[in-house]
Amino acid sequence: MIMELTLEKKLQGFQLVAQEKLQAILCSIPGKKELILEPALIKPLEHVCTASWLKLKGIQRIYKHDAKQSLPRAADEVHIYMIRSLLGTYQTLLRQLQPLAMVETPDVFLKMYHIICVPSCYTYYQTLLEQAGLWGLVQLHHYNWDFIYFDQGVLSMELPNLYECLYLQGDSSPLPAVAQSLRLLQMICGPPAVILSFGSHSAQLLQMLQALGKLPESSNLPDYGGWLIIDRDKDYPSSLLTPAIYAGLLLEVFQQRAGEIVVDNSKNKISSQRVELLQSKQSSKGASSKPISVRLNSASDEIYGDNRYKHFAQASSWIRAQVKALGLELQKLNDMQLEEMHDYVARKLPKLTELKAKVLRHLNASEIVIQMLGNFRRLQALEEDILNNVSRKRLLGDIDELLTTDGQRYNTLRLLCLLHHCAGVAPEELQTFARNYCNMFGHRELGVFQQLAQAGLLPQLLPEKKAPTKLLANLPLPKFQQTEFQANANRLKLLTSCGDGPDGAASSKEVQSCPSFVFNGTYIPLVAQLCSILLRANTAEELSTKLAMIEGMQLHLDSNRQTTPKAYAAQQKTQSPGPAAASSSGEDADVFPLRLRNLFVFVVGGANYAEIAACDFISKLTGAHITVASDSLMAGSDLIAAAFSN
């Protein structure tokens, strides 16, 4: 029996490889095994295996790791710790195991302690192990579960600190693990005809991929025509703007862990950003009710599947209508004959009640979203003005007022970052804002501004004041003076709402025919636009004219050639006289139009649902499949929150 092996199935198959890899580690360790897990690893690990599977592999008991308390070990037990590869966590664990160095003597053949680092074990961990006197007592492993299949077309590696490492700390340590996962993807889905990369981390990633060596021969047919790998900092607005779609807003308001959100009536991601003392304590209704988790997976939750990429207003009214309809359906029960009722209760009712539970969950979630976002229209108008750089001075004032009257630890800062990215913020202006910010959220947050400046999200503060620039900043900038963001955004036609006035009305009608609907018709996520360009290009020349003006884009062709779109087009041109010549050499034929219509998108540093929804829209428009993958899925506030961890 040979089942048809669809692309989605193959992507789900990552789980099998992850099991295989975990099994290899666990089975290499003899003895009575106990697994001690870092709590944050539990949810993602559930996507790899179940507890019963672990039991089959010889794990006797599973504990949650407690950094404050070490676990006593019986003489015949083997302890296997599983932690994230974070230096801090690792050091804490070593300190916890430190007493062993005094009592135990290393046994060459049987190590009683093992540490599995996810996703990679850094080489200097061995050095630290030796320094702690634990060499020979503790054995290190690393384990990378690669891509976790969240939903149709959505993959995540669940590496939550990658953005922070790469963009804020300048630490490229996590990249090799990503390269390894991309290599596994190539083994499973075949190498693509062309890879478009944008940004230095993306280019580095591809360089590593190459350094990992050739792939073994595979009998599988390739699935993807092209890959698109892009750095997060090449398209910050997609993360910083508040999305208008259902899935995006769910992530804005609720904490996400490994593809599911936690809906809690008493606290959520937005309410916990506010200063509690300054809240008008609205009666917290039903605070005692249990938090509920909702899986963002369309196969297991059809309500989510139907609504995930719809405009929020549309989705929430659909859900409300659904609740009503279900209520009516259940009322029918009253008017039924006994026999009918038997049949109904036996066959239809369980399904209906299950559906009802699901719908109610979404109803509850969408109501909390509405309550939390408050004046959503005002926020969106503000964001739109920031995008189009309309009266910068007023925008600064508005953001400051928001900080005072509805200060949100991450979201208010996020607006300022957006303003800096789109229109520029002067160091003196940041200084004033930062002063108010520290008053609001405490002096200890002073370091955040430096962190965000590191990522280019805010200007660097300067040791001495420069008086003359202040004058200039106060002048309204003439329209033709574009910031770099606007120049690039205009070249790629990302801004869809700048022509205000008469066509403003027309744009609302067009909203549904343009991927910018994810931001209420104001902005097209860069990845979606690039996907659309890749899928629509008929020749290398066409691609080149669209992308030539953008710096930092690279094309990678299969035989390890790395070039730019422009150079590639030029090369194709010189070859082109005599199409026979091109086809005879085979390899050198123009890869455009892409023969395989599937694309794989990887965002280095966290993708978001606005991007995913926009790509989904493009894929429906062009009849292609687009898979969006990233190290993690993030809302804009998560991005800003990364700067707070130090």
Place this chain on the structure above:
Amino acid sequence: MDVQFDSESYWNRSSRAAFSFDDEDEVDIVSTELPSNKWENNGIFSDDTISEASFENSPALNHLSIKAILSEEALKLVLQEQNLDERVIHKGVSPDEELKLLRRQIQSTLYSPDLDATAQKLLQGKTAPLEMFRSLHEKQQLLDTLLSNGGGHAVVTVLLFLKRTLNAAQFHAILKQRPKALEQYLSYLRESGDVSSHIDLLQRFGRHQEAALKQFQAALASEDAPSRKQHLQRLVDAYANAGVGIIPLYEQVFHAALKMQLLMEREGTAGKQLGDQPTPIELLYVCCQQNNNWKEQDMLKPIAPQRFAADQQISPAQYEWTALNERAQAQAYADLECIFERVPTWHPLKSKQFHISFDLTLAVVRLYELHAPSTVLQLFLSKMGNSGEKLALAQKVKCIKAVIDAMAGLKQQQELKQLRETLPERSEEQFYCENALKSLQSKRWTTDNIKLKL
């Protein structure tokens, strides 16, 4: 495979409770402390059953074998790459191969180190001996290769090795020539929590701003208040005399933090209810709570709200918003006037003026949310210039008198009459409405109008 086994319940345990697989129904608690309920309480691991149905994509996977997606050779490669220690010689290797393997190992340890192979291994997180990189040139070469390959952890490994095998001058020279390596090393120090080395290195390489920031954070992180104060004092003194220009914002915040620390020490009661390190706004809120004279605040008292706001450079808007919230929560609405009315400083003889530093609408809405009586709402609404906006807002916050005012302002006689009908008979609002109507009608005959007509 028995998948009936509910995996969820296994994860749902507190850290010190484990579950043995031997008796599937009962949970074997090997606890050394009280089984803490913290996981139950915050409910992260307690969920309803439906969404948790199954985390495996089992229907698909039950039919999917790994062979279909990955060739045997590829899988072998993947597993081999996962293996950290390649020096272990596996069983079943023929003597010939074993000899080859050993010869290669000896060669790489005793003679010329293999640069690329070492770099490659380090990148994959595998152990590779570094000891044979002895000359400075070899060391630098190794570092540079890794820097160009990316993968910061390998760079750190080599840097730790260099630090051990080179003296400080050489080590720092190497860092100085390679900003990327310096960055990586700094990030390592930060992560490892070695604050003093981190600050030293920042200062050595002239990055005083970051060093100051780090010192500040370290000072705030001190365990108890006295040592926190001491560290802050030292920091402020150091940068006052250091002669390196420090970012003005940093300087301001350092001073403010020290001042607040001193204040909290002196006025022990002020911050008691707030935890160890309150924010300036939180402390201002407490100052507002404790202030009992809003008519004339005693500016000599450091915990008078206005004085505190001035000391901490809290913006007028923040001060007003905090005071508004606190006074409204305390239902001391009479004080609100004192907060928003002030004598213009440039002209002390002039009468008091109403002044607000943020959008009036926000103030009205917040007061409404805090259940302020409608006379208070009316006071704030009366300050709004635009009658149209005033009407909309007054209707939103259900302040009838302000609605009447706004209608009168808009000369909406018809609407006023309609409104009068809906109001309860002989109520205060009805009288108010009638008066408004009367004055609207009588206004026609005021002298202004006559003059205009002439």
